[in-house]
Amino acid sequence: MRLLEVSGVSVTFDGFRAIDNLSLAVEDRGLRAVIGPNGAGKTTFMDIVTGKTRPDEGRVVWGEENANLLKLRESRIAQAGIGRKFQRPTVFEDQTVRENLAMSLKAPRGPFAVLFARRAEEGRIRGIADEVGLAGQLSRRSGELSHGQKQWLEIGMLLAQDPRLLLVDEPAAGMTPAEREHTTDLLRRLARDRAVVVVEHDMDFVRRLDCRVTVLHEGSVLAEGSLDFVTSNPDVIDVYLGR
Structure with missing residues (x-):
């Protein structure tokens, strides 16, 4: 089932066409890598999906109800179920790992949910910490973590x-080689239950992800398929790999 559909989207900044009639779809679960040269539109694509940038034309449709994301604020898009992780980790470094996770939990709803929130919250925090590989770091101040650990947090x-x-x-x-390996395993594991889209320049890392790849160039899709398929495309070699 399609979870996200971007159709005919274009956006221009000061005369520069950053996204040019972009169309792509993301299924409700699975891993996707988006690659391309600098200026290909990768960041702008994420900005549009998360509501940071409004396109000049096109449609961005979300979920089973085909909600129009272009009519929603950034906060509402996040509440609808779209999470974005930037390249530089943004964690509260003076707070512990546990406190960072606690502040991020969805607020309980209803009187009974609030009543049992603390016990459920601690269980949820421990489960998430275990899932990302920080089960032994819950009491540690986040600023003391390695770069990779901050990314996982x-x-x-x-x-x-x-x-x-x-x-x-x-x-x-x-990341260190060990952190990269852990991150690969983490992203592939997370994609079993949700959609995960990774923007990446490191081709070795993309190969380890072993997923469908979308190549962007000048704001539109240049090629799509397995990594071996797209990297054998003469146009991809010319505009990206050959540089």
Whole structure:
């Protein structure tokens, strides 16, 4: 089932066409990598989906009810189930891992939910910490974590919001080989239950993800398919890989 559909979207900044009639669809679960040269429109694509940028034309449709994301504010889009992780981790460094995750949890609803919130919250926090590989770091101040651990914490903070779609920007940047391997396993595991879209420049990391790849160029889709398929495309070699 299609979870997100971007159709005929274009946007221009000061005469520069950053997105040009872009159309692509994301299924309700699974892993997708988006690659392309600088200026291809990768960041603008994420900005449009999350409501940060409004396109000049086109449609962005979300979920089973075909909700028009272009009519929603950024906060409402996040509440609808779209989480975005930027390249540089943004965690509260003076707070512990537990406190970061607790602040990110969805607020309980109803009197009975509030009554039992603390016990459920602690269980949820421990479950998320275990899922991202920080089960032994809950009491540690977040500023003391390694770069990779901060990345995992931010992913955990997004998971606390129960997103249906995760947009992840260059997760492998600055990581050690061991952290990159852990991140690969984490993203592939998360994609079993939700959609995960990874924007990445590191082709070795993309190959480890072993997923469908979309190549953007000049704001539109240049090629799509397996990594081997797109990297054998002469146009992709010319505009991206050959540089």
